[in-house]
Amino acid sequence: MRNLIRSLSLGVVLALAQPALAADLTDVNDIIDKANLAAYYKGTDGRSEARMVITDGQGRTQTRQFTILRYDRADGGDQDFLVAFSRPADVRNTVFMVAKHIESDDDRWLYLPSLDLVKRISAGDKRTSFVGSHYFYEDVSGRNITEDSHQLVDTTDQHYVVDNTPKDPASVEFSQYRVWIDKANMLPVKIEYKDSADRLYRRVDVLEVQDIQGHPTVTKSRVSDLVSGGNTTMEFRFIKYDVGLDSSVFTERSLRKLPRQWLRRPKS
Amino acid sequence: MSECFTPVTDRRLQPLVLAVTLALGSVQPLLASDDWGDDSWSDDRWGEEANASPRWHGFVETAIGARLDEDPALPDDDLSLADLRAQLEISDYVGENRYSLKADLYADGVEHGLHGELREALLDLGPSQNTDLRIGQQILTWGTGDLLFINDLFPKDWVSYFAGRDDQYLKAPSASAKLSYYNDKANLDLVWTPRFTADRFLDGERFSYFNAMSGQQTSAHLVPIDPEDTPDNGELALRLYGTVDSTEWALYAYRGFWKQPNALTAGGDAYFSRLDTFGASVRGNLGAGIANAEFGWYEGEDSRGDDPRVPNDQLRVLFGYEQELVAKLTGSLQYYQEWIQDYSALTRTDGNSPYRPDEHRHVWTLRLTYRMLQDNLILSWFNYWSPSDEDLFMRPSVSYRFDDSTSLVMGANVFSGNKAHTFFGQFEDASSVYARLRYSF
Numbered sequence: 001m002r003n004l005i006r007s008l009s010l011g012v013v014l015a016l017a018q019p020a021l022a023a024d025l026t027d028v029n030d031i032i033d034k035a036n037l038a039a040y041y042k043g044t045d046g047r048s049e050a051r052m053v054i055t056d057g058q059g060r061t062q063t064r065q066f067t068i069l070r071y072d073r074a075d076g077g078d079q080d081f082l083v084a085f086s087r088p089a090d091v092r093n094t095v096f097m098v099a100k101h102i103e104s105d106d107d108r109w110l111y112l113p114s115l116d117l118v119k120r121i122s123a124g125d126k127r128t129s130f131v132g133s134h135y136f137y138e139d140v141s142g143r144n145i146t147e148d149s150h151q152l153v154d155t156t157d158q159h160y161v162v163d164n165t166p167k168d169p170a171s172v173e174f175s176q177y178r179v180w181i182d183k184a185n186m187l188p189v190k191i192e193y194k195d196s197a198d199r200l201y202r203r204v205d206v207l208e209v210q211d212i213q214g215h216p217t218v219t220k221s222r223v224s225d226l227v228s229g230g231n232t233t234m235e236f237r238f239i240k241y242d243v244g245l246d247s248s249v250f251t252e253r254s255l256r257k258l259p260r261q262w263l264r265r266p267k268s
Numbered sequence: 269m270s271e272c273f274t275p276v277t278d279r280r281l282q283p284l285v286l287a288v289t290l291a292l293g294s295v296q297p298l299l300a301s302d303d304w305g306d307d308s309w310s311d312d313r314w315g316e317e318a319n320a321s322p323r324w325h326g327f328v329e330t331a332i333g334a335r336l337d338e339d340p341a342l343p344d345d346d347l348s349l350a351d352l353r354a355q356l357e358i359s360d361y362v363g364e365n366r367y368s369l370k371a372d373l374y375a376d377g378v379e380h381g382l383h384g385e386l387r388e389a390l391l392d393l394g395p396s397q398n399t400d401l402r403i404g405q406q407i408l409t410w411g412t413g414d415l416l417f418i419n420d421l422f423p424k425d426w427v428s429y430f431a432g433r434d435d436q437y438l439k440a441p442s443a444s445a446k447l448s449y450y451n452d453k454a455n456l457d458l459v460w461t462p463r464f465t466a467d468r469f470l471d472g473e474r475f476s477y478f479n480a481m482s483g484q485q486t487s488a489h490l491v492p493i494d495p496e497d498t499p500d501n502g503e504l505a506l507r508l509y510g511t512v513d514s515t516e517w518a519l520y521a522y523r524g525f526w527k528q529p530n531a532l533t534a535g536g537d538a539y540f541s542r543l544d545t546f547g548a549s550v551r552g553n554l555g556a557g558i559a560n561a562e563f564g565w566y567e568g569e570d571s572r573g574d575d576p577r578v579p580n581d582q583l584r585v586l587f588g589y590e591q592e593l594v595a596k597l598t599g600s601l602q603y604y605q606e607w608i609q610d611y612s613a614l615t616r617t618d619g620n621s622p623y624r625p626d627e628h629r630h631v632w633t634l635r636l637t638y639r640m641l642q643d644n645l646i647l648s649w650f651n652y653w654s655p656s657d658e659d660l661f662m663r664p665s666v667s668y669r670f671d672d673s674t675s676l677v678m679g680a681n682v683f684s685g686n687k688a689h690t691f692f693g694q695f696e697d698a699s700s701v702y703a704r705l706r707y708s709f
Contacts, residue, residue, distance in 0.1 A: 056642060062672050088672035089325050089708035099514070105553045107514045114436035116409040120516075124556035125592035132643040132669075173595060230642065252509075253450050257392060257400055260361065 024160075024183070028152040031160050031181060032145050037076055038186040040142040042215040043241030045071045047262060050236050054133045057229035063088060064131055067263050068140075071245045077102050080250035081141050084258055091131060095255045098141050106141070111255035118255055127172055134223040134232035139204070147171075158183055174202070185209065185216035201227050212239045240266045322360035326370075326709060329353045333432045333702030336682070341476035341485040341697070348474065348681075348700035349431045350377030357388070366392040378431075378474055387441050400448040407439045408446065408459060410507055410518070412549045412560035414635060415650065416604050418584045419520035419547040419564045421505060421527060422459075425468040430475060430695065432681055432702030440468055454510040461503040464495045466540060467527040470695075478694035480623040481536065485694065492529030492538040501525075515552035521545065526568065532577040541569045541578050557591025573610025576618035581609040596640065602633040623689040630656045644669040648679075652692060659685030659693035678703045 025031050052064045065087040071080045083096040092113075099107040105123035112119060126138040147167060154161035160181040166172045173195070180190040187209060193202035208220035217239060224231040243266065249259050333349025353374035359366060370388035375381075390404035411420040415438075428437035442465040449456045470477045471490040479486045495501040503524035510517060522545040531541035547564030563585040570578040584607070590600030608614065611627040618624055636649040651662040665679030680701045685693020 054642065056644075060671065062669075089327065090669075090672075090675065092325060101514075104514065107553065114407070114434075115439050116407045118409075120551055120558045120560075122557040122591050122598075123553055125598065128592070128596060129639070129643050134642070248450075248452075251450070251455075251511075253400070253448070253455070257366075257402075260364070260366070 024155050026152070026155075028150045028162060031152065031162060031186075032150050033076065034186045035160075035179070035181045035188050036142065036145050038216065039188055039218070040079070041072050041075050042217065043072075043213070044075075045069070045243060045245035046239065046241045047243055047245070047266070048236045048239040049265070050234060052133050052135070052232050052234045054232045055230055057225075062132065064091070064133060069245060069249060069259075069262050071247060071250060073247065079141070080247060082250055082254055082259075083140070084263055085131070093258070095258065096131075097250060097255060098137075099250065100141050100144075102144060102146065108137070109252075109255060116256070118252055124171075133234075134202075134225050134230060135234065139223070153178070155183075159189070182209075187216055187218060201225070207233075208235075213241050215241060238265050322358050324356055324358050324709075326354065326356040327706050329355075329434075329704055329706040331433065331702060331704040333700045335697075336680075336699040336701065337697045339476055339485075339487075339697035341487045343487065344378075345697075347378050348698065349433065349702050351375070351433065352377075355387070364394060368392075385441075398450050400446075400450075402446045402448075403444075405441045405443050406446070407436075407441050408444065408505075409439060410457070410520070412518075412551045412562045412588065413586050413604070414588060414590075414600060414602060414633065415652075416586055416602060416631070416633065418562050418586060419507075419518075419522070419545065419549065421503070421522045421524065421543075421545065423465045423467050423527065426470055427468050427474055430470065430681055430698060432679060432700060432704070434677075434704065434706075440465070454508055457505075457507040457509075459503075459505040461505075461524075462499070463497060464501055464503055464525055464540070466492075466494070466525075466529070469528045475695060475698045478623075478689045480621065480689060481532075483623070485688065485697070490529065490538060492540060493533065495525055495540055513552075515550055518549045520547045520549070520564070526579060530579050531569070534577075543568050547584075554589065555591065557589055560586075560588045562586050571610075573608075573613035574617045576614060576621070580611070580614055583607040583609065590635075596638060598635075598637045600633075600635040602631075604631040604633070605629065626656045628656060629691075630654060654690070654692065657685065657690035657693060658687060659683070659690045661692040661695075673709065674705070674707050676703065676705050 047067065047069050049067050050065070054062045054064070064085065066083050066085045069082040073079060079100045081098040081100065085091045085094045094113065095111040097109045106126070108121040108123060110119045110121055111117070127136045130137045130140055148164040149167060151163045152160060153163050160183060162179045162181065163176055164179065165176050166174070169175065174193040175196045175198070177191055177193040179188045181187070182189045187206065189206040191204040192200055195201050203224045203226060204221060205224070206218050206221045208218070209216050210219045211217070218236070220233065220235045222231055222233045243262065245262060249262055329351070331349050331351040331353070333347060335345055335348050339345040351374050353372060355370065355372045357368070357370035359368035368388050368390050372385045372387055374383055376383055386405050388405055388407065390402055390406045393401040393403070395401055408422040409420055411417055417424070423440040423442050425437050425440040442461045443463065444459050444461040447458045472487040473489060476485050476487040477490070479488070504522070506521040508519045522543070524543060525540035526543045529538035529540050531539050533539055544567045545564050547562065549560065549562035551558065551560040563583065566582040566584060568579050568581055570580055573580040584605065586602055586604040588600060588602040590598065593599045606629040608625065608627050614624065631652055631654045633650065633652050638647040640647070646667045648665045648667070651660060653660050660683070662682040663679065665677055667675060667677040669675045680699070682699045683692050683695040685696055687693050
């Protein structure tokens with residue numbers, strides 16, 4: 001009997017302690033910071049191969065394949081990205097590079113191999129199609145969290161639900177977007193975008209999360225254009241964090257001569 | 269550099285190109301069904317494994333262009349473009365060194381013949397951690413202008429550009445060695461082209477040109493005197509560049525020759541006169557867009573400016589700005605000027621030529637790009653307009669990507685001018701419309 005009571009009270013203590021251990025976050029900026037780090041700043045660097053299947057409203061498909069290198073100059077701060085395309089034929093060896101800045105506009109370049117041309121792209125059109133897909137350039141490198149005001153609208157068993165409103169509405173095509181952040185790993189798992197008529201027109205869904213070197217990582221996601229009916233599914237493979245990249249990889253040198261050492265698929 | 273393997277002076281090429289253009293349009297769905305070769309994403313065919321053998325890539329393309337006007341100076345002026353072309357390329361690593369080969373084979377129904385061209389045959393070496401060496405046939409580009417070149421004196425192919433071939437053919441290859449050195453502060457490129465490689469200029473073959481000596485438009489084949497093939501007559505191009513905050517800066521120097529034969533010997537033969545240039549450029553974010561500025565000092569053989577047969581020194585400048593205007597529509601504007609030095613010496617000595625260029629040649633360019641249908645349809649406008657020369661060159665185009673393999677480009681090259689001798693005005697009768705259908709693999 002004493003044992004039973006002891007067990008029961010232990011159970012009650014544990015049950016009571018549970019919410020205290022995983023206390024819900026209440027500060028929306030804290031939530032957004034953690035989600036931003038979980039989604040875009042795993043390790044200090046990373047390399048991954050990616051594939052996109054782009055399906056238009058009529059069901060016709062196109063494909064893109066590329067390798068992404070990322071280097072964090074500071075956690076939650078400035079980052080460098082290099083995206084080297086391998087397929088299809090007409091974009092093969094095209095390279096896209098971004099120096100993402102928190103305090104100022106990003107620097108972006110595109111290298112066109114057939115002309116040996118290093119083209120600079122303006123920071124203003126971040127919310128345009130990333131190589132013909134339904135993803136935007138900004139989806140790949142991450143939207144600067146200081147560009148929106150955030151409001152925690154709901155905390156469910158599984159998710160933090162946050163509404164985000166742009167500080168400069170003229171710079172974006174949405175009037176608001178809602179993010180569902182998984183409480184277990186702080187990854188945004190669903191995003192819904194509304195236009196100025198309050199119409200839902202775009203949705204991002206995370207379809208698969210895997211543990212890579214201890215970091216929960218999105219390995220499959222989809223963007224749906226709810227107006228045209230088209231969508232793009234993106235899948236990541238051969239992900240590796242902390243491979244030893246440094247900022248010297250993210251220079252014009254790598255655009256003209258691909259950094260094979262880092263793009264090469266890791267052996268393990 | 270383009271070598272004529274088999275001179276086929278046969279006009280049957282023109283209908284052939286046309287027939288293939290039409291045929292390719294109906295064949296492509298069959299070819300496109302190949303997709304990636306692996307529909308299943310669960311397998312491991314994500315691409316070339318480290319030990320996999322290299323794959324051939326390339327495209328086949330058929331292109332046809334029709335003139336909008338009669339050119340009385342040309343004997344045959346039906347078509348401006350009739351190409352049936354295949355490009356093949358392969359690249360791989362031998363140890364840590366990469367090689368790349370890219371070659372075109374094309375039947376040309378306008379200049380009549382089957383041509384082969386080596387676009388790329390290069391080897392990348394890494395002599396040290398901070399040094400790259402690229403040797404062989406290669407395309408080279410630097411500078412900040414958009415279809416305007418000041419410090420980029422690498423060879424251009426103006427014939428392809430005017431005829432409506434793909435933009436990549438504006439840049440012609442050269443057999444060069446490029447040595448690059450990198451560090452945190454600044455990077456250095458040194459390009460040595462042992463044999464002078466001129467632009468592919470308008471020589472009367474496909475397009476007629478204005479001859480200031482005769483004062484007439486002519487299709488007389490222009491065969492200039494090349495610089496003697498000596499080590500001294502090679503070309504050296506140098507660029508020192510870096511980035512401060514978000515702004516890219518560069519200093520340039522070049523020793524070689526004018527890339528077009530714009531000098532005349534005492535006997536009246538065209539030749540490439542000596543040219544040394546130095547210049548600088550900056551490029552960076554400005555407002556919501558990208559701004560760039562570049563200048564170049566062109567120093568030739570005629571430093572006093574009093575020899576009308578040899579180009580005077582020039583100062584060339586350009587300013588550009590590009591930004592997204594509304595969603596999916598990008599606009600850019602450039603201002604460019606050529607300022608002829610010692611102009612009064614030229615006016616004293618050129619016998620009051622009615623074709624004397626203005627001291628200041630001003631050019632504006634406008635580019636508009638509108639992307640639709642998930643970037644599969646791109647409407648593009650580019651034009652040069654010179655208020656001083658009173659001439660205009662407009663390049664509208666529409667490109668459509670059917671799928672990952674097949675694309676169609678239709679466009680026009682339209683010249684207009686008030687004077688017979690100005691840069692674009694002389695090509696008024698060369699205006700054309702064109703279409704290109706390409707299957708890439």
